[in-house]
Amino acid sequence: MSVLHEGGMLRLLGNCPVEDAEALMAGLRAAPDCPVDLAAAGALHAAVVQVLIALRPRLLNQPEDGFARAWVLPAVRRAVAHHSVTT
Amino acid sequence: MDELVGQFLLEGRELLQQATEDLLALERDPRDAARLAEAFRAVHTLKGSTGLFDLAPMGRALHAAEDVLAALRAGTRQPDAAGFAVLLRCLAACAAWLEAFASHGALPEGASAESAALVAALLRATPEAAVDWVAPLLAGAAPAVAAARAAGQRVVALRYVPRPDCFFLGDDPMALARDVPGLLALELRDQQDWAALGDDPYRCNLVLEMLSTAAPEELRRLFRFVADQVEVLEPAVAPAATAPDAAAAPTTLRVEAARVDTLVELVGELTVAKNALAHLVAGAAAGTPAAQALAAEQLALDGLVGRLHRAAMALRLTPLRRVFRRFPLLVRDMAAQLGKQVAFTLEGDQLEADRVVVDGLAEPLLHLLRNALDHGIEAPAQRLAAGKPAAGTLVLAARQQGEQLLVTLADDGAGLDPARLRRLARERGVLGAAELAGLDDAASRELIFLPGFSTAAAVTEISGRGVGMQAVRAAVRALGGQVSVASTLGQGTLFTLALPLSVSLTTVVTVGAGGEVHGVPLAAVVETLTLPAARILPLGAGEAFAWRDRTLPLLRLDALLGGVAAPRCGTARLLVVQAGGQLLGLEVDAVLRRLELAMRPPSGLLARMPGLLGTGLQGDGRVLLVLNLEELLA
Structure with missing residues (x-):
């Protein structure tokens, strides 16, 4: 379990495998305005990534994992921006 | 013709030629962005011009071709052989339409249908699926892409559309992306709208789009387990956006050929006038101050006219490329038609020669190329059986040798079989058995140039009907040149065309014979000598003399011209000349001087006179007959 609901935000902790997608989605459905804190996030599974894009939570902090920080998070932000414009 | 139409046709032909060359080059190297840009520009420009005339079907085809080229440039379309073939077909159709428009003022019937078929084929060459993912990807990562390319790295685009159920198969597309070496860009997109994800x-x-500096094969290896979900391609490098350097580009001026011809003709007349002056100066009372001043001025004029002549002739110089550039496409088509494989190379096509020579080369060379493909280069199976590579090589090369232009065509095909040529010549009644028996192998190869000779086992659509090689020789001779053939059985054939670089002015030596003055082309003269009569020896019915350790036959020009040979005094004046590949002595009454002549081909009554090459005006206004030694001595 690496999705933690804590202090008014959802925190992704360490590597987030495919199962975390369901927990993340459930958490965000329950509290749509809840931001997601990535400060402690490791490698993010594609299933988790697509939930971040589809549900567009506010994203806080830079992930700990280098690849996630350098490539995934910026790509997610661009995808979200694009999908906000078109919907 | 309407000036606008004329201009359009002129430019249209050039643009189509340009685009065709570019596409042929791209076929070999699809990453050549400069060529791609040039092809695009040519097609775009031509498309624009078609709008001025009633050429809508041509415009539509060009528009579709332009779209394909634009997609190739943007990288949204992967260049492939099929695509280039369709583009080339489109350009060929446009070239045919252009010529139809030139001769009939309208497109041929059926152009609309043909155009529609081409447009459809071109659309198929740009499938929707591939449209527009690379360009935005490249644009989004422009600085990284530019830096990578500046560092000499490749930029490869990869699009990964994972199967919707891939997570259940244990795939993590993001983990694969993490392993991509040399990542330059990562973009995440949706397969369907994100709302469609619902609660699942x-x-x-996800769609993952990436740019990487890794080789396509490396990326394919990495994604081998999801190969069906991945597209890898290497977009063409966009040309550096530099403004054309106006100062560095040579300025060109398009001038009608006829105007240049007029100028050259006038310079020719001026040369004649200059020669007349020289004649007068020589006749003026020698030693007087006036004569000396006249001689000095005449010398200066001589130099100026010479320079003017060279400058005027330079205007007529045209690169061989003008004719050669068509050949790669023609060779490609002919080879395909004949089921042959051939690697065709052009060399020296940047050399320049007189426009008349360059244009005059087109027909004979085309014929030689056809022959080489039809009879020279063997079918792939036959070549393999002979221990040769399946694809033959064909090299068309030009080089300058002194005042001559040498054009050679070499193939590595079957070569000419002298025994077979002799047998065919006998069967076809080209020569009698007795004459053939006397031919050595080299002379036998020359049989192909004789009227009525063809080695085609079956007359094919391509090589025509045996008038070919004879016509080649005639065409080359008309340009003042020679064609020769060398061949090794089983190894190939080499044709050599030796041509003058310029045709307008001919240097002749004037000689006196039988009370007349005649010109002999300087090109044929090896040496002039004075020989004591005692050194001339009877040889059979004729005479001979020793020259540089050789014995050469001696002929008398007055006798050759139908006169009676005058009795010889103590010495003989003679020219050692080369005619028909043979050296011989030509005795004359006097060797007079060297003269540059604007020579004209014989016309009217003179045209029927054998042994006459042409006529020119001498300094004193008299017409000089220039002799054709080959014909005279034949």
């Missing part, structure tokens, strides 16, 4: 986070809706 396990149906993959």
Whole structure:
């Protein structure tokens, strides 16, 4: 379990495998305005990534994992921006 | 013709030629962005011009071709052989339409249908699926892409559309992306709208687009387990956006050929006038101050006219490329038609020669190329059986040798079989058995140039009907040149065309014979000598003399011209000349001087006179007959 609901935000902790997608989605459905804190996030599974894009939570902090920080998070932000414009 | 139409046709032909060359080059190297840009520009420009005339079908075809080229430039379309073939077909159709428009003022019937078929084929060459993912990807990562390319790295684009159920198969597309070496860009997109994801986070809706400096094969290896979901391509490098350097580009001026011809003709007349002056100066009372001043001025004029002549002739110089550039496409088509494989190379096509020579080369060379493909280069199976590579090589090369232009065509095909040529010549009644028996192998190869000779086992659509090689020789001779053939059985054939670089002015030596003055082309003269009569020896019915350790036959020009040979005094004046590949002595009454002549081909009554090459005006206004030694001595 690496999705933690804590202090008014959802925190992704360490590597987030495919199962975390369901927990993340459930958490965000329950509290749509809840931001997601990535400060402690490791490698993010594609299933988790697509939930971040589809549900567009506010994203806080830079992930700990280098690849996630350098490539995934910026790509997610661009995808979200694009999908906000078109919907 | 309407000036606008004329201009359009002129430019249209050039643009189509340009685009065709570019596409042929791209076929070999699809990454050549400069060529791609040039092809695009040519097609775009031509498309624009077609709008001025009633050429809508041509415009539509060009528009579709332009779209394909634009997609190739943007990188949204992967260049492939099929695509280039369709583009080339489109350009060929446009070239045919252009010529139809030139001769009939309208497109041929059926152009609309043909155009529609081409447009459809071109659309198929740009499938929707591939449209527009690379360009935005490249644009989004422009600085990284530019830096990578500046560092000499490749930029390869990869699009990964994971199967919706991939998560259940244990795939993590993001983990694969993490392993991509040399990542330059990563973009995440949706397969369907994100709303469609609903409450099912396990149906993959992601599309991953990446740019990498890794080789396509490396990326394919990495994604080998999801190969069906991945597209890898290497977009063409966009040309550096530099403004054309106006100062560095040579300025060109398009001038009608006829105007240049007029100028050259006038310079020719001026040369004649200059020669007349020289004649007068020589006749003026020698030693007087006036004569000396006249001689000095005449010398200066001589130099100026010479320079003017060279400058005027330079205007007529045209690169061989003008004719050669058509050949790669023609060779490609002919080879395909004949089921032959051939690697065709052009060399020296940047050399320049007189426009008349360059244009005059087109027909004979085309014929030689056809022959080489039809009879020279063997079918792939036959070549393999002979221990040769399946594809033959064909090299068309030009080089300058002194005042001559040498054009050679070499193939590595079957070669000419002298025994077979002799047998065919006998069967076809080209020569009698007795004459053939006397031919050595080299002379036998020359049989192909004789009227009525063809080695085609079956007359094919391509090589025509045996008038070919004879016509080649005639065409080359008309340009003042020679064609020769060398061949090794089983190894190939080499044709050599030796041509003058310029045709307008001919240097002749004037000689006196039988009370007349005649010109002999300087090109044929090896040496002039004075020989004591005692050194001339009877040889059979004729005479001979020793020259540089050789014995050469001696002929008397007055006798050759139908007169009676005058009795010889103590010495003989003679020219050692080369005619028909043979050296011989030509005795004359006097060797007079060297003269540059604007020579004209014989016309009217003179045209029927054998042994006459042409006529020119001498300094004193008299017409000089220039002799054709080959014909005279034949």
